[in-house]
Amino acid sequence: MDKLSITGGKRLNGEIMVSGAKNAALPILCASLLCSDDITLHNVPALKDIGTTLKLLQQLGVKSQQPQPGTVTLNASQVNSLEAPYELVKTMRASILVLGPLLTRFGEARVSLPGGCAIGQRPVDQHIKGLAALGAEIHIEHGFVVARAKRLKGASIRTDMVTVTGTENLMMAAVLAEGRTVLENAAREPEITDLAELLIKMGARIEGHGTDRIVIDGVERLHGASHHIVADRIEAGTFLCAVGAAGGDIMLRQAAPDTLGAVLDKLSEAGVAIETGPDWIRGTMNRRPDAVGFRTYEYPAFPTDMQAQLMAMNTVAQGTAVIVENIFENRFMHVQELRRMGAQIDIDGPTAVVTGIEALSGATVMATDLRASASLVIAGLAAEGTTTVERIYHLDRGYERMEEKLRQVGADIVRITEAS
Ligand SMILES: CC(=O)N[C@H]1[C@@H](OP(=O)(O)OP(=O)(O)OC[C@H]2O[C@@H](n3ccc(=O)[nH]c3=O)[C@H](O)[C@@H]2O)O[C@H](CO)[C@@H](O)[C@@H]1O
Ligand SMILES: C=C(OP(=O)(O)O)C(=O)O
Numbered sequence: 449m450d451k452l453s454i455t456g457g458k459r460l461n462g463e464i465m466v467s468g469a470k471n472a473a474l475p476i477l478c479a480s481l482l483c484s485d486d487i488t489l490h491n492v493p494a495l496k497d498i499g500t501t502l503k504l505l506q507q508l509g510v511k512s513q514q515p516q517p518g519t520v521t522l523n524a525s526q527v528n529s530l531e532a533p534y535e536l537v538k539t540m541r542a543s544i545l546v547l548g549p550l551l552t553r554f555g556e557a558r559v560s561l562p563g564g565c566a567i568g569q570r571p572v573d574q575h576i577k578g579l580a581a582l583g584a585e586i587h588i589e590h591g592f593v594v595a596r597a598k599r600l601k602g603a604s605i606r607t608d609m610v611t612v613t614g615t616e617n618l619m620m621a622a623v624l625a626e627g628r629t630v631l632e633n634a635a636r637e638p639e640i641t642d643l644a645e646l647l648i649k650m651g652a653r654i655e656g657h658g659t660d661r662i663v664i665d666g667v668e669r670l671h672g673a674s675h676h677i678v679a680d681r682i683e684a685g686t687f688l689c690a691v692g693a694a695g696g697d698i699m700l701r702q703a704a705p706d707t708l709g710a711v712l713d714k715l716s717e718a719g720v721a722i723e724t725g726p727d728w729i730r731g732t733m734n735r736r737p738d739a740v741g742f743r744t745y746e747y748p749a750f751p752t753d754m755q756a757q758l759m760a761m762n763t764v765a766q767g768t769a770v771i772v773e774n775i776f777e778n779r780f781m782h783v784q785e786l787r788r789m790g791a792q793i794d795i796d797g798p799t800a801v802v803t804g805i806e807a808l809s810g811a812t813v814m815a816t817d818l819r820a821s822a823s824l825v826i827a828g829l830a831a832e833g834t835t836t837v838e839r840i841y842h843l844d845r846g847y848e849r850m851e852e853k854l855r856q857v858g859a860d861i862v863r864i865t866e867a868s
Contacts, residue, residue, distance in 0.1 A: 467493040511523045544559060651669070688729065
C-alpha cells in the first residue's frame with residue numbers, strides 16, 4: 449500500500465493547476481446514462497473515483513473512450529444491465545447516482561445500498577423518498593434499492609435536509625419525467641449547477657439551479673452534448689490551507705474563485721493574503737496564521753469537505769479556534785492523528801477546540817478518509833521533521849497527483865510504493 453513521506457518546514461512557492469472537480473465529474477459521468485448519443489466531457493480529473501465510476505458505467509453497458517488525458521466520451525446507446533453491484537458501490541458512495549438516470553430512462557434500476565461510511569451513517573432515504581414521490585415503486589431488497597416506474601411523473605418534493613447527491617439524483621430523474629418537478633430545499637453547491645448546465649445542453653428544461661428551488665419540466669428525450677467540468681474548489685482550498693500552514697506564495701491556475709467565498713474569507717481572516725482573478729487565486733503567507741473558528745454548513749457557507757484541512761492549519765496558528773462540524777456526525781477522525789504530531793485539540797460532540805502550537809513534530813500517521821488524509825499532508829508540510837502518511841488510497845480517490853503538484857511548489861514529499 450502506498451504512503452507519503454513528507455519532510456516539513458519548506459515554504460511553498462510557485463504555480464499549481466487546479467483539476468476538474470471530483471464531485472461535479474461523478475454525477476456528470478452518470479448523466480451520460482440519460483441519452484443514447486455521445487456525451488463528451490473535458491477537464492475530467494484522473495482519480496480513483498472516476499475510474500470506479502467508469503467501471504460501473506461499463507458494467508451497465510456504457511461505452512467510454514479517453515481520446516486524450518482529461519477528455520472522456522461516453523455512449524449509453526447499448527445499456528444491457530440495470531444493476532449496480534455491491535463490489536463497486538461499496539468503494540464509492542457516489543455510485544448511488546446511477547439510480548435516478550437508470551430509473552427514469554429504462555423504467556427500472558437495482559442499486560446496491562452504500563455501506564456505512566467512515567464520516568457518518570449517510571443514509572439514502574431522501575433519494576428514495578423523492579423517487580417515490582415521482583411515482584416509482586421503490587423498496588429495499590437483499591441490500592439493493594430496487595425501483596420501477598413505467599414513466600416517472602413530475603411532483604413537488606421537499607427533502608428533510610439539504611442533500612447534494614440527493615438533489616442530483618432527483619434532478620436527473622426529473623428531466624425525463626412527465627410534467628413539472630419542483631425540488632424545494634435543494635442543495636446549491638456549484639457542482640449541482642455544473643450538472644444542471646450539462647443537462648440543459650442535453651436538452652433538459654431546468655431553472656433555479658444554484659438556488660434552493662429547482663424547477664424541472666420533463667422532456668421526452670435528451671441528446672448528446674459536450675461539457676467542461678468546473679474547477680475543484682476543495683482541491684484549491686486544500687492547497688491554500690497548505691500555504692497558510694507552511695508559508696509561501698502560490699498561484700492556482702484554472703481555479704474558480706467564485707465558488708470558494710467562505711473558504712477565502714476564513715483564510716484572509718487567518719492572515720493569508722488572497723488575490724483573485726477570473727480563473728486564478730494567489731495565496732501568500734509570510735507568518736504564523738491567526739486561529740480562525742468556523743462552522744460547516746451547506747453551500748454557500750463553509751464546506752464540510754474543507755473542515756479537516758482548515759483544522760490542520762489551525763493546529764499551528766496563534767490562538768484558539770472553535771470548529772463546529774454540522775453536516776456529518778463522525779468527521780473528526782483526523783484529530784487523533786493530528787494529536788500524534790503534537791496538536792492540541794479537544795472534542796466535545798460536534799465541536800473541536802484547537803489551541804495552536806508553534807510547531808508540530810513529524811510522526812507516522814494513518815489516513816482515515818479523503819479530507820482527513822489531506823489534513824495530515826498539510827500538517828506534515830508544516831511540521832518539524834518527517835511525517836509518514838499511511839493508507840493514502842483515500843487521498844487518491846479525490847486528489848489528482850497531489851504529491852507531484854506539491855513538489856512542483858517546493859514541498860519535500862515523496863510517494864513510497866509498497867506491494868500490499
Ligand atoms: C460525491 C459528492 O458530491 N459528495 C459530497 C456530497 O455527499 P452526499 O451527497 O453524500 O452528502 P449529503 O449532502 O447527501 O449529506 C448531507 C447530510 O444529509 C444526510 N442525508 C443525506 C441524504 C439522505 O438521503 N439522508 C440523509 O440523512 C447525510 O447523512 C448528511 O448528514 O455532499 C457532502 C456534503 O457537502 C460532501 O461532503 C461530499 O463530498
Ligand atoms: C466525502 C467526500 O466524498 P464522497 O461523498 O465521495 O465520500 C469528499 O469528497 O470529501
